[in-house]
Amino acid sequence: MGRNTRKRRMPLATKIVAGAAALTVGGGGLVWANFYASAHEDHSGHNRTRSAAAQVATIDCPDVGQKIRDVPDRARGEVDGELATMDSQITNAYQRLATTRRAQAGDAQFVQNSILGPLKDRRKAIIDRIQLEINRAGGKADDNLDELAACQGRPADQMQNGDGQNGDGQMDDGQNQGGDGGDGNGVAGPVADDFVDINDVQPNTRDSRNGLAADGDGGSTGTFTTDCGVNENNLFNSDNLIAAPGVDNGAHHTHDYVGNQDNDAFSSDEDLANADTSCQNQGDKSTYYWPVLRLQDGTQEFDANDQGGGAEGNIGKILKPAEAQIRFVGSRQGDVVAMPKFLRIITGDAKSFTNGDANANTSWSCSGFEDRQVTDKYPLCPDGSQVLRTVNFQSCWDGQNIDSANHRDHMAFVQEDGSCANGFQAVPQLQIRLAYDIPTPTVENGQVQNPYAVDSFPEQLHKPITDHNDFINVMDEDLMNEVVDCINRGEDCQ
Structure with missing residues (x-):
């Protein structure tokens, strides 16, 4: 790759x-x-x-x-x-x-x-x-x-997958990476307790802080779907243009990118505006990115020895989604207004394992079981069912800023009634649904064989609750107006 x-x-x-x-x-x-x-x-x-x-x-x-x-x-x-x-x-x-x-x-x-x-x-x-x-x-x-x-x-408070040590408690010399887990890596996580059989998840409950979906029976009920592919161009890096602009390897984990094709830590707004896009609608040069999922099967990926990759514990086969559904929806309380160009939104928290779940915004499930959602577990899906990662972004904007010092304060989730607080304005809510074909890991005797996991900062131990998504709006003015008009008219457009 x-x-x-x-x-x-x-x-x-x-x-x-x-x-x-x-x-x-x-x-x-x-x-x-x-x-x-x-x-x-x-x-x-x-x-x-x-x-x-x-x-x-x-x-x-x-x-x-x-x-x-x-x-x-x-x-x-x-x-x-x-x-x-x-x-x-x-x-x-x-x-x-x-x-x-x-x-x-x-x-x-x-x-x-x-x-x-x-x-x-x-x-x-x-x-x-x-x-x-x-x-x-x-x-x-x-x-x-x-x-x-x-x-x-x-x-340490739970059994770890893949030993990573010899029997005398010393580190392996790097030649034997299989460990007891047999997954060929020895990285710190995930562990067996990070997985749950989707059949054991209660239906119609959601322990995710995924934000309230804005679409509903009232307000602006339309949708706008943009098709940007699944990273067929193999654009990967471990930068984070929003949180760490100008810093190489600012994320310490590898991202998948769809949409804008000139997205790294050194991309200016002008670079983004002049870039190519993987989106079918060429007016959408927005960048949509998320940490890759990997199957920890011992595969030596292109970044096996690189920072952000294997050198920081992110090891195994990168799994591209089979489908990446990207859509914008409306507000349950009324019309939405246009997003400003170059608006930046981070949703979820890459450090939720150590920070706590205040900003966690993860939703894991399986196709055919969408009424069963979990935040802090990876789902074990039955044969023929895909692993799903779904996120609803913040959709209330402060009306002034395209970013903020902590990259969060200029955006907020809707309240329980679907309205925006503190004078914020409703903008189209971005929803991303990623579907993966992943062989179901086996969990036996407190160990997991061939696990999959989200890339993470090394100290976050690949916990599912650390999943997150990033977005920079680079739609041209005509397209953004089309998105707003479609949603406010109650139509389904693409």
């Missing part, structure tokens, strides 16, 4: 992470430590539970980016760059956590003294720079951001 190959500027922090991660690559992929297996097993004739239980599975850091408000426009680029460096620091710390198994077992204070303590100091330095940049640009930085510098270790 191909990827966007535009020459990039790589920040120093990213180079450091790349160099550190490269040290653990062997046999074509990165072997991440498994903290779960040895907490439940005795491989060498004496109980190892105590030392294993004292260790941690991942690193939990406060999300500084979501706490920042009122960043002056001229400081946003610098602040986004600092936040991206902070993400790289977490990735680097997690990589160290995952490759110091012996040291942790022998020293109860190793994680705190050698990983979490230095990480806090580095984060504090970045927070200080962020505050300085905001104040220099005429803003007023939050003096309490320093409280977000410290991170915690999250203990």
Whole structure:
């Protein structure tokens, strides 16, 4: 498979992470430590539970980016760059956590003294720079951001798939990547508990914070569908133009792209407007992107040794959706207004496993079982049924801004009655439904064979709740007006 190959500027922090991660690559992929297996097993004739239980599975850091408000426009680029460096620091710390198994077992204070303590100091330095940049640009930085510098270790609390260690508790040398799970990777997640048989999900319940779908019996009831394919052009990269503009590998996981074909961290609005599009309607140059799904079957993908891919635990066969349905719907309370060009929307939270589910917006299901939706589990679908990923984006706009400092405050979900609060205006609501043909994983004796999982930041352990979607509106004015008119007239258009 191909990827966007535009020459990039790589920040120093990213180079450091790349160099550190490269040290653990062997046999074509990165072997991440498994903290779960040895907490439940005795491989060498004496109980190892105590030392294993004292260790941690991942690193939990406060999300500084979501706490920042009122960043002056001229400081946003610098602040986004600092936040991206902070993400790289977490990735680097997690990589160290995952490759110091012996040291942790022998020293109860190793994680705190050698990983979490230095990480806090580095984060504090970045927070200080962020505050300085905001104040220099005429803003007023939050003096309490320093409280977000410290991170915690999250203990292992469940059986891990794919051992990633030898029987004596040491890391594999990279030549034997199968582990007990036999999935050929040894990455940290997913685990058996991340999956659920769709038949065991109660119908007509939805534990997703997927937002209220705007379409209904009242208001503006039309729909507009845009067909942009399923990434037949093989456009992949691990950038995030919205959250980390100008930063190579800002996402630390690989994205699928449909629509705009010039989408990477260095794309300007002018680049987007002048780009080709995979959408059948050439007036739609919007970019629609989401983290790829992978089948963890040992396949060496094009990014098996790259940052964002195998070097950060995202390993296995990339699964393209069999179908990507993209449509815009209306408001239950009245007409919608046009989205401004270059409006940016992030829905869901790539860090929900450590951040909590306040911004989680994931809906997993199976075809034929659409009345059964789950947020924090991957569904095990019966033969002939497709895995479904569905998301309803925020559809209330503040009427002024195409983005905000935390990339969220300019947009909101509708209220229970379908109306927008705080003077926000209803815009067409984007809904994306992705359908995948995936062989059903087997879960036996607390382990999962050949799991599939969403790409994630390494420390998020491929949890399903971290799924998310991104959108930048690059429809031309005539097409956006057509979308609005169609929806407000109650018609179904494409």
